[in-house]
Amino acid sequence: MNAAVLHALGKPPRFESFPEPSAGEGEVIVNVRAAALKPVDKAMARGEHYASFRELPVVCGLDGAGRLEDGSRVVFAGPRRPHGAMAQRTAVARARCFPIPDGVDDDSAAALLNPGMSAWFALTWRAQLAKGETVLILGATGVTGKLAVQIAKLHGAGRVVAAGRNEPVLSTLGSLGADATIRLDTPDQDLTAVFVREAGAIGFDVVIDFLWGHPTEVLLATLGRADFAAARSRVRLVEVGESAGPAISLPAAVLRSTKLEILGSGSGAVPPLDTIVDSYHQMMSYAASGELRVDTERVSLAGIEAAWERQHLQGRRLVVIP
Numbered sequence: 565m566n567a568a569v570l571h572a573l574g575k576p577p578r579f580e581s582f583p584e585p586s587a588g589e590g591e592v593i594v595n596v597r598a599a600a601l602k603p604v605d606k607a608m609a610r611g612e613h614y615a616s617f618r619e620l621p622v623v624c625g626l627d628g629a630g631r632l633e634d635g636s637r638v639v640f641a642g643p644r645r646p647h648g649a650m651a652q653r654t655a656v657a658r659a660r661c662f663p664i665p666d667g668v669d670d671d672s673a674a675a676l677l678n679p680g681m682s683a684w685f686a687l688t689w690r691a692q693l694a695k696g697e698t699v700l701i702l703g704a705t706g707v708t709g710k711l712a713v714q715i716a717k718l719h720g721a722g723r724v725v726a727a728g729r730n731e732p733v734l735s736t737l738g739s740l741g742a743d744a745t746i747r748l749d750t751p752d753q754d755l756t757a758v759f760v761r762e763a764g765a766i767g768f769d770v771v772i773d774f775l776w777g778h779p780t781e782v783l784l785a786t787l788g789r790a791d792f793a794a795a796r797s798r799v800r801l802v803e804v805g806e807s808a809g810p811a812i813s814l815p816a817a818v819l820r821s822t823k824l825e826i827l828g829s830g831s832g833a834v835p836p837l838d839t840i841v842d843s844y845h846q847m848m849s850y851a852a853s854g855e856l857r858v859d860t861e862r863v864s865l866a867g868i869e870a871a872w873e874r875q876h877l878q879g880r881r882l883v884v885i886p
């Protein structure tokens with residue numbers, strides 16, 4: 565069968581033939597229809613992710629959408645290595661396959677699974693977002709950030725402030741529910757002033773952070789200012805991604821002088837299985853009703869090397885079609 569096969573960390577995978585998977589105990593074979601190409605797939609292939617590959621060659625792709633042998637449509641996550649999602653077929657634990665409702669196409673289902681669940685868990689399970697609260701999203705112009713804007717509103721956020729660099733994408737976020745946008749590519753002093761202005765009198769209750777690095781440092785320095793320290797509530801900052809950098813410098817005084825709480829959300833910090841399943845069904849029902857949208861662009865599996873190098877995707881998710 566055809567697959568996107570990784571032979572060396574730090575290089576793109578190659579389109580080539582790979583042995584067919586066979587189902588082991590508790591597993592099914594999925595005929596893949598669409599596999600999302602995400603930052604985490606690239607980070608794993610670079611060897612820079614905590615779940616990076618230890619043995620090569622391996623087929624890339626953490627998740628996707630496809631058909632089981634009985635014809636049912638499913639999304640799946642975590643194929644058994646060396647198999648992956650970017651292939652014509654893959655082997656996955658049956659328990660890691662979930663039905664796709666009518667009204668959600670394969671490309672959208674594949675594109676939604678990882679970022680949608682991630683944004684959902686960060687807001688609901690980690691931050692415990694309450695109705696009426698103010699949410700700041702750092703990195704709102706990415707696929708996961710755009711979903712976080714929508715999911716925050718669907719969960720009753722009173723005000724969503726969306727921060728990113730890409731002005732054309734920022735200008736679309738109002739239609740997804742953002743109440744205000746912040747341009748991050750401004751000098752620190754100006755950015756600080758904008759954070760203060762958008763926080764208003766009550767501050768941010770929740771920060772969902774897909775960036776880390778310098779934008780987070782500017783925000784934290786702002787939170788430490790006296791005008792912010794008076795904010796009425798706990799500030800729950802959930803660290804989800806590191807598009808702007810893997811590390812920050814955190815002044816101790818910020819933790820002592822504010823009600824800041826820093827949490828993480830990722831594969832090592834997930835809710836119990838019943839919460840995962842319930843959240844998935846709720847998320848997909850919002851997608852089926854058109855209340856949750858993800859922008860996708862199809863690329864062929866044969867073109868994986870060029871697709872792998874693509875940058876500046878304008879808030880769209882590439883979806884690999886085998």
Ligand SMILES: NC(=O)c1ccc[n+]([C@@H]2O[C@H](COP(=O)([O-])OP(=O)(O)OC[C@H]3O[C@@H](n4cnc5c(N)ncnc54)[C@H](OP(=O)(O)O)[C@@H]3O)[C@@H](O)[C@H]2O)c1
Binds near residue numbers: 707
């Ligand atoms: N922990 C989890 O479970 C989980 C799940 C999903 C995603 N993530 C992580 O979250 C991050 C974003 O994912 P995504 O799906 O939204 O990716 P994406 O669609 O590729 O978008 C990338 C985002 O990062 C921003 N960005 C990139 N470099 C930047 C920089 N140097 N400074 C400031 N902003 C920068 C982009 O801003 P502009 O477009 O405005 O330039 C855009 O908002 C990634 O690190 C990803 O691995 C984690």
